Amino acid sequence: MPGLWDVLIVGAGPAGLSAALTLGRSRRRVLLLDGGPPRNASVSAGHGLLTRDGISPQELKAAALADLEPYDVTVRADSAREVRRVGECFDVRVGDAWQRTRVLVFATGVRDILPPVPGLRERWGQGVFHCPYCDGWEHEGRALAVYGSGRSAHHLALTVRAWSPRVTLLCDGDPCLTPEQALDLERVGVAVRTQPVRRVSGGPLEDTPVCVAFVGAPPLSVDAVFIAPEQQGGSHLPAALGCALDGKGRVTVDGNQETSLPSVFAIGDMTGAPQYVVQAAAAGMHAAQVINTRLIHAAVHSMGAAFHKSPEDEGVRDPASRDE
Template sequence: MSGPDADVIVVGSGPAGASAALELGRCRRRVLQIDGGPGRNVSSSAAHGLYTRDGASPAELRRVAQEQLGRYGVHTEVGRVISARPKENGFEVTLEDGRTFQAAKLVLAYGMRDLLPEVPGLAERWGEGVLHCPYCDGWEHRDDRAVVYGAGNAAHHMALTLQPWTRQVTVLSDGPSGFTPEQMQDFRLLDLRVIEKRIARLEGPGTRLECVHFEDGSVLAADLMVLSPLQEPSSDLGAQLGCLQNGTCLQVSASGETSVPGVYAAGDLSGGPQYVVAAASQGTLAAIALNTALIHERLKRRGVEFHKGPHR
C-alpha cells in the first residue's frame, strides 16, 4: 500500500476518519487509514446521541468500525504520523517508526487535544465526574448538583445551557470571574450562585466527584463539574502542509477541503460541532467531495468534460 498508486490516506481513526474511510472504501478507492491511537473520548464510558448506537462505548465503536472497514478493503496501519509533504501527483506521510506511505489525496482527521486546567483531582475525573458536553452526558446527570468551572462568556454560556438537565448549578470561576453586569443579572434571575474563591482540589471515590475543596478551607458538595477546556490540534500536520487555520482549527470549504488542494479535514479539527454524529457526518461529506474530485481528475485526463447534474 506504500506505492504512489494509493488513492487516499486517512490520518485518524475516530468518528470522522472512520466514516471517511468507510465511504471511500465503498467508492472502491484504495484507502489507507492510519490509526494514531485513542482519541479524546477514550476516558468516556459511553457515547450518546448516536442514532441506533446510543450508549455504546468508544472502544466498541472503534472495534465495530474497523471490522466493517475490512469489508471494503480499507487497510489500517497503527502508528503516529509525524510528517506530511507534497509529492509529485500526491502526498507522502512518514510515521514515527520511519515508514512512509504515499497517496493522491489526504484526509486529516486527527482531532484536537484538550488542555485541562491544572486543578488537583480534575484530570483523573475527566470523562466521568468532569465533563465538557451536556448534550453528550446531561441525561445521565439530570438533577445532579453541577458546578461549572470557568469565567467569562464560556462559563456563562455553559451555566445557561445546563438548565434543561439540572437547576442545581453553581459557577466556580477559580478567581475573579470577569462576568459582566448583564451576565450576573442572568445568574440572579436563574438563582445561580457564583463562587470566585480559588479551588484547592476535587475529591470523590474513583472517577466520581463528591466535593470541591477551596483554598480557604471551605467545601462544596457536587456530583458533576462541567467546563469548556482550551484545545489545540493533536498534530501539526496541517501546519506542515501549509493549510490555513481558523483559530486552532483548519480552515475548510463547504466540501471539507483545506486551502491546500487535495488535502481535506473533518471532525473536531475542522471546527465543526464536537459530537460523534457530527464528526461522522463531516467525514462522510469530505469523502464524497474527495471522491468526486478524483472522478473529475480522471475524466479530465481523458479529455472528458464532467457535467454536474441536479443533486438528489
C-alpha cells in the same frame, strides 16, 4: 516505497472512519492511520447518537473498524510523522517508512487543555465532563458545578441549569462576569463561588461524590462538574504542510472539506465544526464523495495522472438528494 494509495487518512475517529468506509465502498485503495484511543476514551458511555445511545467509545470504534473489513482499506496503528508534497502526490512518513498517496485527508481532531487544578485531569470523563447534552441526563436534578469564568462559563452554567436547579459556578478566583451575566445567573438560581479552587477529588473513580476544595472556604460536594476547556489542534502537520488556519488555529476548509491546498482535506473537530459524532461522520462521508468524484474525473481527463478540480464537482451533493 509501497505502491500508490488513492487516499491516505490521518486519524481514525468518527470522521476518519466514516471517510474510509465511503471510500472503501467506492473501490478506492485507502490507508487509514489509527493514532490511538479516541479523545473521549475516558468516558464510560456516549450519548445522542441515533440507535447507539449509551454505547462506549471503544465499542463504537470497534464496530466501525469491523465495518471496514470487506473493503480495500488498510488500517495501521500508527501516526503520521511528516508530510511533504511530491509533484501531484504526497509522501507521508509512517514509522520509518514513507507512504505515497494521491489524496491526503486529515482527521486528527483536537486536544482538550484542562486547567491546572489538581485532580481535574484524573476525573476527566469520570465526574468531570464538557458536554451537558452528552452527560446531563445522567445527573438530572442533582447538585452540579460549572468551572470557569466569563462568557463561556456564563453560557455553560445557564445550559446546565436546564438539567438541575442546583448549579454552582466555580470562578476559581476570577469571577470576570459582567453585571448582566451575574444577573442572569441570579435569576435562574445559579450560585457563584469566587474562591480559588485548590483541588478536585472523589467522583466515580472513588465511588463518592465529587468534592471541590477551595482556598480559605468550605468544600463543595457535587455529583458532577462541567467545564468548557480550551482546545488545540490534534496535529501540527496541516500547518507544517501549509494549510491555512483560522484565528483559533483550526484548519480552514471550503464546503467540500478541502483545505487551502488542493488535494488536501480536513474533516471533523479540527475544522471548528460542531463537535458531535454525527457531524464528524457526515463530514467524512461528504469529503469521501467529493474525493471519489475528483478521482473519477482525473481518470477520465488525465488518465489518472493528475488530481485537480473539475467544474462538475463544485458543490458536490449527495446523489440521493433532490433539487429544490
